[in-house]
Amino acid sequence: MGLKKRNKISAEFNMSAMTDIIFLLLIFFMLTSRVVNVKPFELPESDVKTVAPASLVLSVTRDGVFELNNEPVESDQLESSVQTAIEEADNKEALTLTIVAEVGTPFDNVTRLMRIAAQNDIKAILATQPTS
Secondary structure (H helix, E strand, C coil), X not given: CCCCCCCCCCCCCCCHHHHHHHHHHHHHHHHHCCCCCCXXXXXXXXXXXXXXXXXXXXXXXXXXXXXXXXXXXXXXXXXXXXXXXXXXXXXXXXXXXXXXXXXXXXXXXXXXXXXXXXXXXXXXXXCCEECC
């Protein structure tokens, strides 16, 4: 009597398809993420590790020079420029105003920028550099 051997099913998992998917996802997220363009000046230090998406970047130097998304803005036209940028945005609910204030900037300028964000009902965050 001839008995047949049972075919054993292999319990191995092929990882090559998984690594392909991971690389595709990595490329997708790298291409769709937004990079914050911050001028190279000294920022206040903080030990907070929170990273937030930046839709609008509003920078101010200690000399009182304002820039909205790396474009100079006059002090008296600041509010109207921010409102125009908000109106042109695609997703108004997810807007975040990143305030980039150089070390030594008068606090009145920073509170003015926060007030503009509050008047327009958008989130405002203060850009910092990690403590060393």
